[in-house]
Amino acid sequence: MAIDRGKYRRMFIEEAREGLRALGNHLVELEKLEVLPADGTRPTGHASAAQEAMDAAFRVAHSLKGMGAAMGYTAFAELAHRLEDLADIARQGRSIGSEGYDLLLEGSDRLEELVERVAAGHEDMELGELPGRVQALVARLRAQDASTVVPTEGASLPRVPPPPPAGQPGLLTVRVRIADDASLPQVRAFMVHKALGALAGWRETFPAPEALRTRELPDRTLTLRFDPELADRDAVERMARAAQGVAEVTFGDVEAPPPAPEDAPAAPAERAEADRTVRVRTALLDEFIDSVGELLLARSRMRALAGRVDVPELFDLVDEVDRLTRDLHARVVAARMTPLSFLTERFPRVVRDLARQARRSVDFTMSGMDIELDRAILDELSAPFLHMLRNAIDHGHEGDDVRRERGKAPTMKLAMRASRDRDNVLLELEDDGAGLDPARLRRRAVERGLIGQAAADALNDTQAVELICLPGFSTAEAVTQTSGRGVGMDVVKATLERLGGVLRISSVHGRSTRIGLELPLTVAIIQVLVVEAGAPGSGMRDAYAIPINRVEQAIDVDAAAISSARGRPWAKIGAELVPLHDLSGELGYPAPGPRGGTVLLVGRGADTTALRVDAIVGQEEVVAKPLGPPLSELAYLAGATLLADGRAAFILDPLRLVRAEVVRG
Amino acid sequence: MPKRVLIVDDAVFMRDMIKDIFSGGDFEIVGEAVHGVEAVDKYKELRPDLVTMDIVMPFKSGIEATKEILAFDEKATIIMCSALGQESLVMEAIEAGAADFIVKPFKADDVLAVVNKVLAARGK
Numbered sequence: 001m002a003i004d005r006g007k008y009r010r011m012f013i014e015e016a017r018e019g020l021r022a023l024g025n026h027l028v029e030l031e032k033l034e035v036l037p038a039d040g041t042r043p044t045g046h047a048s049a050a051q052e053a054m055d056a057a058f059r060v061a062h063s064l065k066g067m068g069a070a071m072g073y074t075a076f077a078e079l080a081h082r083l084e085d086l087a088d089i090a091r092q093g094r095s096i097g098s099e100g101y102d103l104l105l106e107g108s109d110r111l112e113e114l115v116e117r118v119a120a121g122h123e124d125m126e127l128g129e130l131p132g133r134v135q136a137l138v139a140r141l142r143a144q145d146a147s148t149v150v151p152t153e154g155a156s157l158p159r160v161p162p163p164p165p166a167g168q169p170g171l172l173t174v175r176v177r178i179a180d181d182a183s184l185p186q187v188r189a190f191m192v193h194k195a196l197g198a199l200a201g202w203r204e205t206f207p208a209p210e211a212l213r214t215r216e217l218p219d220r221t222l223t224l225r226f227d228p229e230l231a232d233r234d235a236v237e238r239m240a241r242a243a244q245g246v247a248e249v250t251f252g253d254v255e256a257p258p259p260a261p262e263d264a265p266a267a268p269a270e271r272a273e274a275d276r277t278v279r280v281r282t283a284l285l286d287e288f289i290d291s292v293g294e295l296l297l298a299r300s301r302m303r304a305l306a307g308r309v310d311v312p313e314l315f316d317l318v319d320e321v322d323r324l325t326r327d328l329h330a331r332v333v334a335a336r337m338t339p340l341s342f343l344t345e346r347f348p349r350v351v352r353d354l355a356r357q358a359r360r361s362v363d364f365t366m367s368g369m370d371i372e373l374d375r376a377i378l379d380e381l382s383a384p385f386l387h388m389l390r391n392a393i394d395h396g397h398e399g400d401d402v403r404r405e406r407g408k409a410p411t412m413k414l415a416m417r418a419s420r421d422r423d424n425v426l427l428e429l430e431d432d433g434a435g436l437d438p439a440r441l442r443r444r445a446v447e448r449g450l451i452g453q454a455a456a457d458a459l460n461d462t463q464a465v466e467l468i469c470l471p472g473f474s475t476a477e478a479v480t481q482t483s484g485r486g487v488g489m490d491v492v493k494a495t496l497e498r499l500g501g502v503l504r505i506s507s508v509h510g511r512s513t514r515i516g517l518e519l520p521l522t523v524a525i526i527q528v529l530v531v532e533a534g535a536p537g538s539g540m541r542d543a544y545a546i547p548i549n550r551v552e553q554a555i556d557v558d559a560a561a562i563s564s565a566r567g568r569p570w571a572k573i574g575a576e577l578v579p580l581h582d583l584s585g586e587l588g589y590p591a592p593g594p595r596g597g598t599v600l601l602v603g604r605g606a607d608t609t610a611l612r613v614d615a616i617v618g619q620e621e622v623v624a625k626p627l628g629p630p631l632s633e634l635a636y637l638a639g640a641t642l643l644a645d646g647r648a649a650f651i652l653d654p655l656r657l658v659r660a661e662v663v664r665g
Numbered sequence: 666m667p668k669r670v671l672i673v674d675d676a677v678f679m680r681d682m683i684k685d686i687f688s689g690g691d692f693e694i695v696g697e698a699v700h701g702v703e704a705v706d707k708y709k710e711l712r713p714d715l716v717t718m719d720i721v722m723p724f725k726s727g728i729e730a731t732k733e734i735l736a737f738d739e740k741a742t743i744i745m746c747s748a749l750g751q752e753s754l755v756m757e758a759i760e761a762g763a764a765d766f767i768v769k770p771f772k773a774d775d776v777l778a779v780v781n782k783v784l785a786a787r788g789k
Contacts, residue, residue: 008682015678055723062721063676066748069770070682081750183768183775184747187755194759213753244765244782 005071009118012071016115019060023108026057030101051091057104058087064111075125076114082134083107089141096141103134129349136346143342144379171203171225173252174236178220182245186212189222192243199239201230220247286376288332292325296621297642299325304645337372340418340427343381344369351389351414360397361411368418371425377499377519381427384492388429388515389414391489396433396513406510408432424549427517436507438464448472462606465505469493497638497653500526500547500624520549526624528651529554529600530617530643534589541614543649544583545622545641550654552601552608554616559596569594571610573601581658582612602654609658624651667693668784671711673704673727674719674746679769683717683746686773690781701725705733708741714789715780716743718763720754728758735762742787744780746771 030053061084068077083104090096096104107130114125176192178185190212193205206223207215226236233251240249299321306314348364355362392414397403400410414431438461445467446456459467467473471490493503501519520526527548534541561572562580571580580599584591599610622641631637636657643649670692674680680697687694696711698704700722708716716734720727727745734741745766747755755766764783767776 008678011678011681015676019676059675059721059723062748063679066769067676067678069748070678072770184749184752184755184766186752187747187759187766190756191759191765209756213756242786244779 008071012067012073013115013119016064016067016111019064020108020112020115023057023060023064024112026053026060027101027105027108029053030057051093054087054091058084058091061087073114073118073123073125075127075131076111079107079111079114079127079131079134082131082138083111085138086134086141089138094141096137100137100141103130103137106130107134133346133349140342170228172201172228172231172233172236174224174226174240175248175250175252176222176224176240176243176246177248177250178217178222179245179247180220182247185217185220185245186215188243188245189217189220192222192240192246193224195239195243196224196236199226199236200232201227203227285332285336289336292329292332295325296329300620300643301645333374336375338375338378339370339372340378341369343378343385344416347385347389347416350386351393354390354393355397358393358397359400360393361400362393362397362414363411364414364416366416371418371420373425373519380495380499381517384495384517385429387488387492392429392431392433392513396431396435398434425519427519428514430512430514432512435509435511435513436465436468436505437509441465441467445470445473460606462506465507468505469503497635497656500549500638526622526651528620528622528641530620530649531583531600531613532615532617533584533587534614535584536614538590540589543617543643543647544587545620545643545649545651546600546602546654547638547651548619550602552604554598554600557596557599557610557612562594562596564594571599573608573610576608578608578610579658580610580612583657584612584614586611586657600654602658607655609655611654611658622651667691668714668789669693669695669711671696671698671704671707671713671716673698673701673707673716673722673730675699675722676719679719679746682771683776686771686776689773690777701727701730704730705737708734709737712738714742715784716741717746717767718743718758719746720748720751720758728754728761731758731763732761740787742783742789744783 030050061080065077065080065084068074068080086096086100086104090100110127110130114127117125174196176189176196178188178192182188190209193209193212196202197205197209203225205225207217224236237249237251240246299318302321303318306318344366347366351362351364355364392412396414397412398406398408403412404410412431412433414429417426417428417430419426419428438459441464442456442459445451446453450467450470450473456464469489469492471488473488473490496503496517496519499519501517504516504518505514506516507513528545529548529551530543530545532541532543555573557571557573557580563570563572563577565577569580570577578601580594582591582594595612597612597614598616599612601608602611603609620643622643624639624641627637627640631640636653637650638653639651641649641651668691670687672680672683672694674683674697680699684694692715695713696707698707702725704716704718704722704727705725718727718731722730725733731743731745734743739762741762743758743763745755745758745763746769747766748769755763759766764787765779767779
């Protein structure tokens with residue numbers, strides 16, 4: 001039967017227009033209901049109205065997909081399909097965020113354009129990367145949805161049916177191959193199972209029918225086993241052949257050799273790889289990490305205990321446990337590693353859109369995105385990076401004309417780079433825009449009452465640049481469409497520090513800005529230096545843990561190397577004078593005046609500071625536990641942990657501890 | 666005797682397309698329904714030989730309507746109209762007793778092949 005295209009085209013145009021009008025109305029309604037505010041939360045009210053609107057949006061997108069596909073408008077159908085997926089996620093009560101909402105609106109606009117093109121007599125369609133963007137968001141939302149694909153070694157999901165249990169030899173095996181041109185082969189296989197599984201003697205079906213709901217059918221072949229005593233071979237064959245979409249029915253038995261290699265045709269490597277994965281809840285991986293952490297603690301305690309008992313074999317055993325635990329830790333961590341591109345693949349489009357909106361030209365490049373990071377870290381980085389990209393375009397970019405006037409290329413270069421440095425990853429965002437003006441930043445911080453004039457004057461230019469990370473600091477003169485999303489540089493910095501990272505900002509006024517995020521590859525287990533504060537035997541002596549990556553050096557300083565100037569003590573370290581702080585004093589333990597002893601050098605370059613401690617206990621690997629309020633309010637407390645000797649200890653961020661006074665100003 | 670068909674789909678575009686496909690065989694379209702509630706009502710009223718059932722529809726989905734119709738008449742012959750990616754839903758319908766499925770975008774020959782095979786198997 002030939003389809004009358006003219007007639008269907010008219011109907012397509014009419015019904016698609018109507019559907020898109022409805023979709024637009026549903027989206028506007030959703031906006032009014034504020035179900036999708038920027039922070040992704042949903043207010044409790046309006047839930048059912050919102051649910052209805054989102055259900056309706058999903059149905060419209062679904063219908064549009066079907067019509068577009070029927071008309072052969074593949075681009076139209078593809079975009080409608082992606083929007084349907086997105087709306088599907090939203091209607092299941094999952095937040096799609098402002099980004100998802102914007103995509104739904106943009107997609108709906110684009111579909112309208114396409115319909116009008118068809119109405120104007122055009123057939124050709126071009127959609128660019130919009131469907132891809134929607135797809136990427138859908139993939140990300142689904143991935144966040146509590147499961148991660150973890151590669152496993154060995155074949156945990158066998159591609160050939162397992163042999164029957166011992167004592168049940170000689171089951172009759174029936175293989176049913178679904179035709180290559182049959183649609184939804186899993187469903188066809190499911191129907192075959194339903195028909196044959198009801199026959200006498202049926203024992204098992206592989207893959208299991210439940211698995212067909214979520215997995216592909218390997219080699220389009222369903223395998224069933226029957227008890228030969230009970231099964232009627234002819235009936236089985238007749239039923240199998242009667243089913244729609246069946247290409248081939250073959251009989252064999254379990255003793256038959258597994259399918260010859262040619263049965264699993266060329267280039268199945270990728271597929272085989274995919275088959276050897278299982279889905280694991282992200283939460284389960286977190287539990288693994290927790291368990292391994294506890295195991296590490298137990299091992300450390302055991303090692304300490306072994307030191308007190310004179311059993312040489314015990315040391316060997318502890319070493320062995322040590323090695324195994326490390327292996328286990330490394331493997332569990334590896335299971336959570338995800339390439340940066342998972343986060344950043346949408347950034348080029350984001351930058352393009354932001355640049356277009358701001359009417360500014362930007363040349364955006366990325367490199368090193370294949371570097372893998374702990375999924376837990378990656379998930380936290382999305383909002384900070386989007387904020388930094390917006391900052392660069394909204395504030396860093398001077399505007400094409402201004403750049404030209406200043407003798408720069410009108411197009412701003414914006415580069416995102418990732419590189420690895422041992423256990424750290426360095427993520428950098430650099431632009432050749434306006435740069436930050438230290439004088440203006442100082443002025444602004446004082447105007448906003450964030451620091452006093454004296455404190456502002458005391459800041460060198462490098463420190464002044466970091467003022468943009470103070471809560472409440474914003475140089476935005478105008479709120480753009482993209483700003484005002486509730487993330488500022490203070491949040492970027494806090495997020496980073498919560499993850500055990502460091503933020504480094506450098507800028508040349510008028511020339512460039514570089515923001516560096518130095519992150520650990522993984523969270524949870526960190527190397528710390530255990531130190532003590534408080535006088536010995538005073539009953540007030542406690543252990544503190546300081547992340548090793550925060551400590552540049554630990555050295556002894558003579559009392560003679562300590563001097564006083566500008567109202568504070570300084571220590572002479574080599575040829576340099578650096579500010580000297582006393583851990584006991586900072587933490588409120590009774591402490592005499594400036595004194596020599598063991599100091600830790602923290603911070604780098606002009607930031608270098610000496611922190612005197614009462615004792616260094618040693619180096620340990622600990623599991624960092626986050627703090628709850630009110631302790632989490634104290635910026636210099638990075639967490640808490642249990643030490644190998646059983647003592648609880650706070651994990652300190654030494655830089656925040658010694659710099660607290662800068663802000664106190 | 667031509668086979669009496671009830672077409673269930675919320676899009677007039679799709680209903681017309683299925684009507685056109687059935688015009689190439691020995692069928693009579695006895696009714697159309699635009700959502701699941703109407704589908705159940707019309708089935709009870711018309712007792713068609715065959716129902717083509719869309720899945721995604723307002724008020725009551727095609728899956729629920731299929732279950733209700735089969736609860737009312739276990740011999741009802743219902744063919745699900747599916748899109749790619751709805752495997753799990755189609756299986757649910759098949760489990761509930763739907764006879765078969767066709768996949769959008771419809772190809773006339775494929776649709777007729779499935780429908781004729783199903784009707785033949787059921788002696789209709």
